[in-house]
Amino acid sequence: MIVYEGQSTEQVEGKALYFSTTGKQAVDVKEALAAYKNAKFSTSFRPQRSEVKEIRDLWIALPIKAASANQGSIRRSIGLGGIFYVVPEIYIARQASDTEKILGGLASARGELLPRKLTYLHSASFELDPGQSELVLINLAGVDRPSIGLFREGELGRNQIIGTLLKAGIIITFLAVGICLIILGILARRWVTILIAVGFSLVAIQSDVSLFTTILASDFDQARLVWRSCITFVSCSLTAIILMAFWEKIAAVSNRIGQTLLVLLPFAGIGLLFWHKLDSELVAIFYSLVLGLIAVIAFRLETTKRLRWIAVAAIMLCSVAIILVEPALVGTVVPELFSNFVRDMMRLVVAATLLVIVIVDIQRNLKERDRLTNERIDALKAQSASDRRLLVTERRYARARDKAQMRKQQLASASHDIRQPLMGLRAAIREEADKLSQGLQGRLGEAIDYLEELTHEYSDRDRPAMALHEIEEDAYSLELIVETVDDMFSGEAAKLGISLETHRAPCRTQLPALALIRATSNLVANALRHADAKHVTLAVLHEDHCIIEVSDDGCGMDAEQLEKAQQRGAKNEDSQGDGLGLAIVHELATRHGFEISITSKIGHGTTARIILTGA
Numbered sequence: 001m002i003v004y005e006g007q008s009t010e011q012v013e014g015k016a017l018y019f020s021t022t023g024k025q026a027v028d029v030k031e032a033l034a035a036y037k038n039a040k041f042s043t044s045f046r047p048q049r050s051e052v053k054e055i056r057d058l059w060i061a062l063p064i065k066a067a068s069a070n071q072g073s074i075r076r077s078i079g080l081g082g083i084f085y086v087v088p089e090i091y092i093a094r095q096a097s098d099t100e101k102i103l104g105g106l107a108s109a110r111g112e113l114l115p116r117k118l119t120y121l122h123s124a125s126f127e128l129d130p131g132q133s134e135l136v137l138i139n140l141a142g143v144d145r146p147s148i149g150l151f152r153e154g155e156l157g158r159n160q161i162i163g164t165l166l167k168a169g170i171i172i173t174f175l176a177v178g179i180c181l182i183i184l185g186i187l188a189r190r191w192v193t194i195l196i197a198v199g200f201s202l203v204a205i206q207s208d209v210s211l212f213t214t215i216l217a218s219d220f221d222q223a224r225l226v227w228r229s230c231i232t233f234v235s236c237s238l239t240a241i242i243l244m245a246f247w248e249k250i251a252a253v254s255n256r257i258g259q260t261l262l263v264l265l266p267f268a269g270i271g272l273l274f275w276h277k278l279d280s281e282l283v284a285i286f287y288s289l290v291l292g293l294i295a296v297i298a299f300r301l302e303t304t305k306r307l308r309w310i311a312v313a314a315i316m317l318c319s320v321a322i323i324l325v326e327p328a329l330v331g332t333v334v335p336e337l338f339s340n341f342v343r344d345m346m347r348l349v350v351a352a353t354l355l356v357i358v359i360v361d362i363q364r365n366l367k368e369r370d371r372l373t374n375e376r377i378d379a380l381k382a383q384s385a386s387d388r389r390l391l392v393t394e395r396r397y398a399r400a401r402d403k404a405q406m407r408k409q410q411l412a413s414a415s416h417d418i419r420q421p422l423m424g425l426r427a428a429i430r431e432e433a434d435k436l437s438q439g440l441q442g443r444l445g446e447a448i449d450y451l452e453e454l455t456h457e458y459s460d461r462d463r464p465a466m467a468l469h470e471i472e473e474d475a476y477s478l479e480l481i482v483e484t485v486d487d488m489f490s491g492e493a494a495k496l497g498i499s500l501e502t503h504r505a506p507c508r509t510q511l512p513a514l515a516l517i518r519a520t521s522n523l524v525a526n527a528l529r530h531a532d533a534k535h536v537t538l539a540v541l542h543e544d545h546c547i548i549e550v551s552d553d554g555c556g557m558d559a560e561q562l563e564k565a566q567q568r569g570a571k572n573e574d575s576q577g578d579g580l581g582l583a584i585v586h587e588l589a590t591r592h593g594f595e596i597s598i599t600s601k602i603g604h605g606t607t608a609r610i611i612l613t614g615a
Contacts, residue, residue: 005070010149017041019059032059060138066128078123082146090123093135192300199241232274238289239266245296314353318346389488475508478540503539507546515592519585523550523608548610557600
């Protein structure tokens, strides 16, 4: 290729010639130069996955010539982009002298690999006079196929700069996704979301592991150790995350011995791969664990099913694309620069997909929270309306009772007033007995006796004193209870789309109507608001006793849930009530002497009975 003054060229590997050796013995530079002169180099080669990666079994020849039109000598250097199993060797075969090594082990007089230890290497610079021809020979492992650039002294390739910026952007995006997921998981108390966020943050760190090799390593061997250590650490962390995400299911199907083996074996296997420097296998394990993290998203991420499977499909496709260009797994079928570009773009797609899902999920959660808030407000409005109706009923009942008591007092007073003339009339009859016939005296006495009996019926003077809550009232029909409760809740039932059906029977009671209205309304309110029912029935039955029955076809409860529901303040986590309804019913039953019976079965609804034993 022709080298012009003031010009750098990237990706010149297409103009190079290749010579792949066989066997496990390396070919030195003299043998490679002889092979080049004997035309054994070709324009392409078949990449092979070498079992012994430490052997440099690939030679690349790049003939270069300075343009004759150049005004003076120019300085150039060879740049190699890639992750290398062994440090490449770069030679320049001068026409007037023997070959000279310009990179290998040490990249400069100060003993540095420039500017990065694993992802990008510079050779020492060399000088070209106008019209001068040179042959650059590069020796590396057959599994490595780096991008090759011919640069002016001190330059870094434009593609490398773009790649570095892209990689930095990807890391920032991944970390942003991780932070968003962690915040979302903490706010929603979703520990699986937090685990997924930590996992993808670790994958983000691994995606630019060369940054750590540059900072933490002083030579190539240390850089390789740092790279291997990062892969091992991330793999162990992903293993722990996957085990934690599925631990409930693992614990359900295995005993303690199986659980212990399941925990220890993956970590022991990863440790052995690290110890024996089996890099390809270590990378394969890493990508397998990334697929395991995808399984966590598919089966454990707490979001809508559609969003979950969109994330799984996108990440799965990107992971497959990354694996197809991963040199450690399938060989160097494409230049390293292109491979890095594909991997970075796929990681960017993964990060963008997760970020979109996080935003959509947050929006969905906000809408769900607004919906729950509106439902809570509607429930409070309905509760307020029913309480207001109950208060009106209580006031009406109190006024009616006061009027009845006043009438009784008036009748008692009138009875007392009537007794006085009756007593005088009886005395007058006795005084005039000799003037009246026996028949007339008998009829007058019977009339006076009847009037006295009537006055006793409306007088409380002869009745024993009773406690206020034991005062007997006039018997009334239970239809009053059914009609009142039906009026209170028929509108709410219609709004909720629930059928509220009532049945009546000829039953009468003397128990306080207000107590029965309160007990029945609490049972009906529970059935409408918390049973998830489509049909609620309020019925009066007459068996051995009068019974008020409230039944529904809702979700029902098991024995433990039913016992808990009858405790004061007990309620489900998603309930909008206060957990007092059934407790109030039991308190009313104790105070007024009726019985409560509640039966329930999951999937078959609940039936509550108010049994009026004294009716």
